[in-house]
Amino acid sequence: MCGNCHGEPWRHSKFQQWENSLHSESVFEGRVVADSLRNSYSDCNRCHDGQSYVDYTKSRKGPLNLTKADQKMLVCQTCHDPHGNNNQYQLRTTPPGQEILANGTNYSFTGTGKTCLNCHKARRDNSVYITARGSFSSTWGPHESTQGDVLLGSNAATFGFPYITGSHKNIDNACVTCHMAETTDTGTVTRDKVGGHSMNLHDADSDYDHTAGCQSCHAGVTSFEDFLAPQDFDGNGTAESWEKEVSGCLTNLRIALPPAGVDSVAWQLIARDSNNVNLRKAYWNYLMIGNDGSKGMHNPFYTIQVLLTSKNYTVGIKQISNEVPEVFEMSQNYPNPFNPTTKIDLRIPNTAPVSVKIYDIMGREVKTLVNNQVMLAGKYTVDWNSLDNNGANVSTGAYFYRIVSGNSVITKKMMLIK
Numbered sequence: 001m002c003g004n005c006h007g008e009p010w011r012h013s014k015f016q017q018w019e020n021s022l023h024s025e026s027v028f029e030g031r032v033v034a035d036s037l038r039n040s041y042s043d044c045n046r047c048h049d050g051q052s053y054v055d056y057t058k059s060r061k062g063p064l065n066l067t068k069a070d071q072k073m074l075v076c077q078t079c080h081d082p083h084g085n086n087n088q089y090q091l092r093t094t095p096p097g098q099e100i101l102a103n104g105t106n107y108s109f110t111g112t113g114k115t116c117l118n119c120h121k122a123r124r125d126n127s128v129y130i131t132a133r134g135s136f137s138s139t140w141g142p143h144e145s146t147q148g149d150v151l152l153g154s155n156a157a158t159f160g161f162p163y164i165t166g167s168h169k170n171i172d173n174a175c176v177t178c179h180m181a182e183t184t185d186t187g188t189v190t191r192d193k194v195g196g197h198s199m200n201l202h203d204a205d206s207d208y209d210h211t212a213g214c215q216s217c218h219a220g221v222t223s224f225e226d227f228l229a230p231q232d233f234d235g236n237g238t239a240e241s242w243e244k245e246v247s248g249c250l251t252n253l254r255i256a257l258p259p260a261g262v263d264s265v266a267w268q269l270i271a272r273d274s275n276n277v278n279l280r281k282a283y284w285n286y287l288m289i290g291n292d293g294s295k296g297m298h299n300p301f302y303t304i305q306v307l308l309t310s311k312n313y314t315v316g317i318k319q320i321s322n323e324v325p326e327v328f329e330m331s332q333n334y335p336n337p338f339n340p341t342t343k344i345d346l347r348i349p350n351t352a353p354v355s356v357k358i359y360d361i362m363g364r365e366v367k368t369l370v371n372n373q374v375m376l377a378g379k380y381t382v383d384w385n386s387l388d389n390n391g392a393n394v395s396t397g398a399y400f401y402r403i404v405s406g407n408s409v410i411t412k413k414m415m416l417i418k
């Protein structure tokens with residue numbers, strides 16, 4: 001109905017744009033919490049069905065037992081209220097007290113972006129959810145809709161130290177400024193496919209990146225590949241674009257998660273290890289960043305910190321301080337002599353790939369403790385439990401341990417006495 005007037009190509013082609021958005025074909029599994037207002041995160045319909053979102057904004061109970069045939073797509077009237085007070089088609093408002101992420105972080109400052117955040121946010125508070133040893137399943141985690149949390153730099157699991165968040169969250173109208181900037185293409189290449197109500201920023205057919213919304217702050221960029229990362233965060237030998245570095249770090253974390261060494265994750269293995277809170281945290285963060293889908297663009301530095309820290313903890317490297325040390329250093333192991341476990345502290349002044357290996361007195365490699373792992377500047381500690389690379393106990397005697405990072409090398413000696 002709205003499309004009769006707002007569907008004239010190209011000047012008013014809101015309808016054509018909307019048809020090209022996923023909002024015109026939202027999935028629906030028809031689950032509601034019986035007899036409650038639609039403000040529960042267990043109520044799938046409030047974000048996946050147009051009418052139910054309207055009920056949600058009005059703090060209303062909706063009809064129960066909706067079927068797929070009842071589903072209303074996320075249409076014009078889902079977001080716009082034809083009976084709005086201030087102007088005729090104002091955006092629907094959020095119910096009182098609900099302009100918060102699942103972990104309580106407030107987003108009332110995001111202008112028209114609030115409309116997007118009402119649905120595009122995680123369904124759980126990491127700090128409560130991760131430690132609750134409830135049922136684990138293929139849908140365990142923050143949900144597919146983590147964009148709001150990542151943009152705000154909130155709700156990633158921390159390992160003792162806070163992450164520093166970037167400033168994209170302060171962009172006026174948040175999501176709307178970047179995603180709904182109109183395209184200037186009046187021809188047929190990307191018209192209606194990117195920007196505006198298509199919500200898309202990339203057109204796969206023409207491999208086009210829609211940077212119109214970035215221009216006001218990042219003048220001259222024509223592709224997301226133009227944003228070069230300051231460092232080689234994924235440790236593949238070259239500093240590339242932010243998108244490539246973030247994708248690389250996400251792959252590295254996936255390989256580190258169980259089954260380790262394989263480029264996939266099996267949630268069943270994480271479920272089995274139910275006392276390993278750090279593993280669950282790393283898995284939550286992996287899902288949160290992966291599901292965000294922006295390859296770091298929503299919050300570049302935050303994303304990198306979350307991914308690198310999660311990988312460190314997955315492979316047994318613990319951070320002991322986020323203070324940046326002045327010099328590159330590796331401590332004497334402690335205790336020393338030891339049996340069977342000892343610790344080594346590392347001071348990393350610049351973000352870089354690091355390796356720590358243990359050798360016997362013949363110079364043969366016994367154990368790789370840290371394998372070309374990118375570490376953010378900071379202080380870390382690693383344990384060695386006197387097992388070799390094959391998992392066998394090594395014998396009493398002297399060992400050398402060596403840290404290598406770029407041109408910096410330090411070697412020290414330790415004694416295992418059984």
Ligand code: HEC
Pocket residue numbers: 001002003004005006076077080082087088089090
């Ligand atoms: C009969 C044609 C017609 C139909 C049907 C129609 N619109 Fe409009 N709409 C217009 C025109 C013309 C304007 C521009 C009015 C102006 O700028 O004063 C407009 C303006 C708007 C605006 C901008 C309002 C503002 O204050 O900037 C929104 C939002 C909007 N329409 C949404 C809708 C929605 C949602 C529907 C379906 C429920 C709809 N329209 C149906 C003709 C129509």
Ligand code: HEC
Pocket residue numbers: 022023025026027046047048053074078079113115116117118119120175176179180199200293
């Ligand atoms: C009523 C809830 C709701 C609102 C409001 C909403 N979205 Fe969505 N959005 C969804 C759902 C649900 C999907 C996924 C549809 C599917 O895959 O079935 C989606 C999909 C998307 C996609 C495509 C994601 C992909 O995987 O390709 C983008 C981009 C998007 N939304 C951006 C926005 C922006 C920007 C806003 C604010 C202007 C917004 N959305 C408002 C629910 C919502």
Ligand code: HEC
Pocket residue numbers: 027029031040041042043044045046047048118119120121122123143144145146291292293
């Ligand atoms: C707070 C809002 C919200 C709630 C509640 C919610 N979802 Fe979603 N869901 C979304 C959004 C937004 C997306 C799209 C995210 C994207 O594509 O990046 C999505 C995506 C999905 C997808 C993936 C769709 C695809 O095309 O890949 C499935 C499946 C899904 N949701 C099922 C459910 C189920 C089942 C429930 C209830 C148990 C539920 N959702 C509750 C917001 C929500």
Ligand code: HEC
Pocket residue numbers: 002003006014015018023074075076077078079080091112115176197
């Ligand atoms: C997912 C939520 C959502 C849906 C669905 C949606 N809109 Fe919008 N619309 C917005 C937002 C957000 C804005 C920006 C509001 C602002 O900046 O004031 C907007 C702005 C507009 C405007 C005024 C600004 C402009 O660009 O001229 C019109 C007209 C409009 N929408 C019409 C429509 C029509 C017609 C449909 C259905 C085909 C529709 N909208 C569907 C969220 C939505």
Ligand code: HEC
Pocket residue numbers: 113116117120147148151168171174175176178179201202224292293294295297298
């Ligand atoms: C700084 C600009 C910016 C802001 C603000 C922003 N986005 Fe994005 N978003 C991007 C970029 C860039 C991408 C990556 C597009 C690509 O590479 O295809 C992206 C990707 C996405 C995707 C994944 C699309 C896909 O095809 O899988 C979704 C969904 C999304 N954004 C939703 C949102 C929502 C919701 C908000 C507000 C909470 C938001 N964005 C805020 C720039 C932004």
Ligand code: HEC
Pocket residue numbers: 165166167168170171172177178211213214215216217218224227228229242297300301
């Ligand atoms: C309102 C201003 C504003 C807009 C719009 C904006 N950015 Fe940014 N962006 C910033 C600021 C300020 C920084 C500085 C670092 C930080 O705080 O995260 C930044 C940093 C970045 C960075 C990391 C550092 C760098 O410069 O390489 C990337 C990548 C980035 N933005 C991508 C985007 C993309 C893609 C868009 C559009 C889709 C966009 N930005 C839109 C303000 C903006």
